[in-house]
Amino acid sequence: MIHLDRSLISAPPSFEARLLALYHKMQIAIEIEHATIPVYLYSLYSIREGFNIEIAARILSVIKQEMLHMSLDCNILNAIGGAPKIDDPNFIPHYPGPLPGAIEGGLQVSLSPLSKQLVYDEFMVIESPETPLDGDASDAEGITIGQFYRHLHDEIIALNKEQNIFTGKPELQLQTGFPALQIAPVTDEASALAAIEMIVAQGEGTSMSPLDPEHELAHYYKFAEIYYGRALVPNPDLAAATKTPWVFAGHPIAFDPAGVHPVISNPSLVSYDEQPRLLEIGRAHV
DSSP states (O other): OOOBOGGGGOOOSSHHHHHHHHHHHHHHHHHHHHHHHHHHHHHHHTBOTTSSHHHHHHHHHHHHHHHHHHHHHHHHHHHTTOOOOOSSGGGSOOSSBOOTTBOTTOOOBOOOOOOHHHIIIIIHHHHOOSSOTTOOOOOOSSBOHHHHHHHHHHHHHHHHHHSOOOOSOGGGOOOOSOTTSOOOOOOSHHHHHHHHHHHHHHHHOOSSOSBOTTSSBOHHHHHHHHHHTEEEEEOSOTTSSSOOSEEEEEEEOOOOGGGBOOOOSSOOGGGOTTHHHHHHHHHHTO
């Protein structure tokens, strides 16, 4: 389970300082969502065409929702009068490296070819809820991403109760660009809280169910299906000693290692032998 710095849920005493702190925290939320996209996307691109089809579909569905979450975070920050910073060199994540806001010595995420170990060591750790239904919880220090979002939820309520904070320009709201996803505009407290609740539920599920509001498995459980090699289904025998309501006992989700390209991990320009030739090609098109 990834843990963020607990200082992210501290709150300054004055309204003005607290609002500025909320701007900063929403920017961190944007950066967290953005930093996961290349991690998942690189593993997806490593899958050979026609192989590991069910696994590829699960990873792609998570990527699309991470893009949605980033967009919703931007909408929230715009709505409360802030300005997302996504054209800054510091916005670009580095791999391997920690996710934005993570505690020192925590998870190092990477760009790596797909493997079950990668799914378990990184993907499931990033998306892990406080108390996953498979019981694979952690007692490490810090806060989870879900706890961080709940803090943002509570801060929005507290600040807006003291004074209206939804002063942003409606024309800055992103609502297009994802035909298969509905990007809701954020204009007031209710729509901001609804956006946060969707982000958390799609990533973690709830304490009672692995399903998100659209009745799809949350990200953690989609990745767990890949790792355990079975679909997650309601337990057909709730009278069993474990009384676990959901079990990885559905249809097989086979992983074929031969269906993954042997791409290098954490590539950079100097990783490629053809760099000089590529640079010449680039200069020719300038």
